[in-house]
Amino acid sequence: MDFSRFAPAGKVTLNLRPRGAVLRRVRALGALALTVIILLPVLALWGAELRGAEGELREARRELADIENACRDFGAVRERYSMYTLAGYDTSLPGEGPVLDLLERQVFPRCALRRFQMSGGVLRLTVGDVTLGDLSALVGALEGETMVEDVAVDSAGGGEAELTVTLRDAGGTDTWE
Numbered sequence: 773m774d775f776s777r778f779a780p781a782g783k784v785t786l787n788l789r790p791r792g793a794v795l796r797r798v799r800a801l802g803a804l805a806l807t808v809i810i811l812l813p814v815l816a817l818w819g820a821e822l823r824g825a826e827g828e829l830r831e832a833r834r835e836l837a838d839i840e841n842a843c844r845d846f847g848a849v850r851e852r853y854s855m856y857t858l859a860g861y862d863t864s865l866p867g868e869g870p871v872l873d874l875l876e877r878q879v880f881p882r883c884a885l886r887r888f889q890m891s892g893g894v895l896r897l898t899v900g901d902v903t904l905g906d907l908s909a910l911v912g913a914l915e916g917e918t919m920v921e922d923v924a925v926d927s928a929g930g931g932e933a934e935l936t937v938t939l940r941d942a943g944g945t946d947t948w949e
Contacts, residue, residue, distance in 0.1 A: 851884060870919060871895060871939070878913045882906050886932070893921075895937040907933050 871890060875897075879885050883902035888895060902910070907928055914923045919939055926934040 851886065874914075874917060874919060878910065878917065882910045882913075893939040893941060895939060897935045897937065898932065899935065900932045902928075902931060902933055904928065911935070 868890075875885060875888070879897065879899065883899040883906055885897065886900045887898040890896075899907075899910070907925065911923050911925060914920050914935075914937060920937055921940045922938040924936045924938075926936055928934075
């Protein structure tokens, strides 16, 4: 059977593509290319800024590591230094000699003195490297001193404790008998 008689003259193929599809595809590819052309320099600038910031971060981390290495033993040195100085102590008060003798006699052998403060007749101590048994022995020893009126443990735990020691009035002298 010959179907050529049904086909219009000059038409020998089927066109399955709708009109304008090629034009739409060209427009879409053009828009995509334009977007890439516009965004590429922006992304390149961001990348350069990011690389610069990463370099600064590496340098800052190097400096921090150097500082941490230099200060690694500072805490131990400071703690040791505070044991032998009047750091944090009001030297205008009378009786610092006997108070320091008390600390040397009763506190230093039992634990590490982290901080002390004296205001009037009240001595506030922060001690470390102490167990509850050592703390109990320290409180008993301090209460046995003639210059001590009262000892209170304000907080204890984690190897540290805070104590408040109330001193007896020495009558204006530096000696308690």
